[in-house]
Amino acid sequence: MGENNSILLDICNLKVSFRTSFGILKAVDGFNLSMKRWDTLGLIGESGAGKSVTALSIIRLLKSNAIIQADKLEFDGEDLLQKNEKELQNIRGSKVSMIFQDPNTSLNPTLKIGEQIAESIMLHQHLSRYEIIEKTYEMMKAVNIADPRKMANCYPHELSGGMKQRVMAGMALSCNPMLLICDEPTSALDVTVQAQILDLINDLKARLSSSVLLVTHDFGVIAEMCDNVIVMYAGKVMESAPVEEIFDNAMHPYTQGLLMALPPIDRVVERLDAIGGTVLSASERSHGCPFRPRCQIAMDSCEWELPLLIDLHGGHRVACFKYR
Numbered sequence: 001m002g003e004n005n006s007i008l009l010d011i012c013n014l015k016v017s018f019r020t021s022f023g024i025l026k027a028v029d030g031f032n033l034s035m036k037r038w039d040t041l042g043l044i045g046e047s048g049a050g051k052s053v054t055a056l057s058i059i060r061l062l063k064s065n066a067i068i069q070a071d072k073l074e075f076d077g078e079d080l081l082q083k084n085e086k087e088l089q090n091i092r093g094s095k096v097s098m099i100f101q102d103p104n105t106s107l108n109p110t111l112k113i114g115e116q117i118a119e120s121i122m123l124h125q126h127l128s129r130y131e132i133i134e135k136t137y138e139m140m141k142a143v144n145i146a147d148p149r150k151m152a153n154c155y156p157h158e159l160s161g162g163m164k165q166r167v168m169a170g171m172a173l174s175c176n177p178m179l180l181i182c183d184e185p186t187s188a189l190d191v192t193v194q195a196q197i198l199d200l201i202n203d204l205k206a207r208l209s210s211s212v213l214l215v216t217h218d219f220g221v222i223a224e225m226c227d228n229v230i231v232m233y234a235g236k237v238m239e240s241a242p243v244e245e246i247f248d249n250a251m252h253p254y255t256q257g258l259l260m261a262l263p264p265i266d267r268v269v270e271r272l273d274a275i276g277g278t279v280l281s282a283s284e285r286s287h288g289c290p291f292r293p294r295c296q297i298a299m300d301s302c303e304w305e306l307p308l309l310i311d312l313h314g315g316h317r318v319a320c321f322k323y324r
Helices: 049-058 085-091 113-124 127-140 161-173 191-208 219-226 243-249 253-260 300-303
Strands: 007-020 023-036 040-045 068-069 072-075 096-099 181-185 211-216 228-235 236-242 309-314 317-318
Touching: 023 049, 040 049, 040 219, 049 072, 049 211, 068 300, 085 127, 096 161, 113 127, 113 161, 127 161, 161 191, 161 317, 181 191, 191 211, 191 219, 211 219, 219 243, 228 243, 228 253, 228 309, 236 243, 236 253
Parallel strands: 040 211, 040 228, 096 181, 181 211
Antiparallel strands: 007 023, 007 068, 007 072, 228 236, 236 317, 309 317
């Protein structure tokens, strides 16, 4: 719809809650995002930060007990909140695709991998049976699966973790999506295979002119892949900036703590720095800054007031009373 430099994904004040036996629990509270075409945006934070819930809410793949609200949730100029299920199905896969965290639970163990890639193509493209088969082999080649005619007849349990993730990438990219959402795509893989999968995502992004929303807990992945980064904690955005700015001038105590926990590349240390405590569960969160119990510079106002994101410079935003 828009120009190449226009906003592809625009989210304002996204709130995601879940109906539970304990009442309504907030998982994401006031999330904002403005993503340009062709960008790779990283979403980082510890487990429980709300990253995956945010990603899944974009194309409404959450369970039926989820409550999704937003002032704006637009993709390519279309209001996703106004779409019915059939309309969303037409967007999923064809315009927005997702590589999930664990291919072992995402791939159907009873179907051959060729059938699973072909199914994605068949749902969104009006092709003949022969064209679907050839497109399946083409996508398997694109994600560096050797001998696709042979591998198409394998079941998921016959493949390695890295190969299964390649299959997931082939399914996600089979219809040339405008946006690829990657939810921890390398978390279950060894370091060598991780690097191969990240290189593959970068290569496919360039080849298809897609944008990428990358959900991760690994700042090393952010450094290698992303143009911009959003740091989440307990369902809220703590800081957002271009990736170089985050590494050179992290402002929020939480972001600083995450970066301090990275192993140094120029020396060996016996013990890494760590942020004390754990992320509060959704049922434990109340007023004030959610990071306050773990923060080394917390003020009195942090206990009672919620710090709002403020613009500092060059697209760098932070939610901390230290900069108010």
